Amino acid sequence: MAKTILIVDDSASVRQVVGLTLKGAGYDVVDAVDGKDALTKLDGRKLHLVISDVNMPNMDGISFVKEMKAKPAYKFTPVIMLTTEGSEAKKRDGQAAGAKAWVVKPFQPAQMLDAVSKLILP
């Protein structure tokens, strides 16, 4: 059975590109347009990994990850932050929120898939 990954990004093109990359590798994909939308998409769904942008309207990625990690069902769900931000301060914020990796856009599909395969839940 295919593993499910949640993509959270306000950019439709990024959602599209990440979705294509993951679907091509055999993963199931669910997407959300911002942190608030992503929280509604959780809905008790079994997620094997989350890929989230940082700067988004309504709710940013760091706040979303914090709220998601506060839910027992998603406490151990691995998170990859995918963003244009590359500052060490932001990375520390992401790590403190519970992210496992920080990927700066634009990403290479092979490297993204490598990071996903390293972190995804069995």
Next chain:
Amino acid sequence: MKTAETNDRRVAGWVWAISVGLGLLGAAAAASPGATVNMFWAGGAALAGVFAGGFLANRVRNALATARREAEEACLTRLPSSPGGLDDLCGQVLPIWNRQIETARSQTETSLVDLATCFGDIHQRLDAALGLYRNSTGSLSDGGGEADVMAMLEKGQSDLSTMLSSLRAGLQAKQEMLDRIREVARFSDELKAMAGSVSELANQTKLVSLNAAIEAAWAGKAGRGFAVIADEVRKLSTQSGDTGKQITSRVESVTQAIHGAVEIAERYADQDARAMRDSEQLIEGVLNVFRGAVEHLTQAATQFQHEGQAVQETVSGVIVSLQFQDRVSQILCQTMDDMARLEGVLSENRAREASGEPAPPIDVAAWLEQLSSTYTTLEQQDNHQGMQSNAPGNAAEITFF
């Protein structure tokens, strides 16, 4: 600032000097011989001129300082917008620029999402086509499938060789049968010779019986019985001769039939041997054609797979490049936000001026600092520092925590 104050002092000094001069002139006029006033009044006028000059100089200096301060404040308030209705222009044009940028940004995003969808579709279809091709050909191009097809050809060649061997065995059996028939033909010749011997014996016997009859005739009455026997022997020899002739005739017929059969069998054997050679050549030719076709197919499959992979990699590259839209969108949105902020400040200032309240000066340094704090990309930081930056940072920088 110091130069302006020095000028103020200089102007005030001139006012003071002129006032003192006027006072002294007044005093001199009063003290002149033809004047009707006395020295007391002249001195008083001179002192009044000095004090008035000082007072006026001080007032002029204060007035100049106040005017300059007000002018500076006015300049600070109106600095970004003062000449020629720049405030109004900005208030009108900034929202328009904002909408134009948003339109361009949203159109770019929509088009790029469509492009990404199209390229993604191409990528998936190509992947499916390559997968289907690999499955249907048994992955000819990776060598495994080619080996399978070559093994299939070799098995076909082996099966055909087995069939040819069976045919050869049949041909060999026919040859053996032909040899047997030839032997039979040789036997028939012997039979013919034996039949000839029988006829010769019958002739000899007939001569013997004739001599016996002659001798019986010479014997007279005593030889009558012997004559009868001799006659019977002659009859038997005649019959034996006839039988021998019949045997010879039949043996000749059989021999002819056998020779005819041998001739036909030999002709067929030649035809079979020729057909066998032709079949072997034909089978070898067909197998060579198949080998050539397989090699050609293998080369085509390899080329197809390489080209397919190259196209897939190119499409992947395009998909990666399409991510630039996200950076462009962020840069444009951030610029639009700052334009909206400026528009808001200008609008607020206009409202204050309309109500007679002075607008506070804009702190440019604070403005730039706040602008800088909202950047999300390195290009924005570079641009802010005055370095033109056109390219995004290195791709796929991944940090694991």
